């Protein structure tokens with residue numbers, strides 16, 4: 001299986017003049033697994049639309065080409081606009097308690113870890129050590145920020161990349177082992193960060209530049 005990973009952009013948090021959190025854009029990635037196009041997170045509805053479409057167009061990818069959208073979690077700054085991707089299956093953990101509107105689209109709720117297979121199928125319910133699995137794209141459970149937070153691991157040559165969503169907000173938070181301040185369960189979130197640190201060589205955090213572990 002041949003996989004490529006293209007981080008369309010790294011998320012960042014912008015602050016208002018008053019110091020409060022302003023616009024909050026998440027990291028968005030495009031994967032290709034033997035020709036199957038997969039996106040991880042979609043950014044902010046409306047605000048990120050033009051940028052997202054132009055980033056895809058510059059890679060000769062149309063929204064219709066996207067077969068899978070893997071959500072790290074369902075906060076608004078990650079959910080984007082499913083309506084833009086008519087052929088995609090939207091995958092998220094059932095603990096995310098998807099808002100009704102997402103269910104208008106083709107969705108799959110998972111309740112465990114899964115592998116992504118060529119053609120866009122998911123191999124779910126696989127028990128046992130992750131490292132023996134065949135697929136170069138795997139989703140692991142990293143709850144804490146939200147109860148259904150998933151991290152997507154991608155093997156690129158000799159390195160494992162973690163598309164962590166807000167399980168790792170930024171390198172700074174990771175170095176301090178300090179979970180996002182908006183975390184449903186901080187202790188779980190800390191354990192999730194530790195797990196990501198043991199599995200990954202490179203981390204694409206939800207809201208910061210990519211960094212090496």
Ligand SMILES: [Zn+2]
Nearest residue numbers: 073075145166
């Ligand atoms: Zn979040």
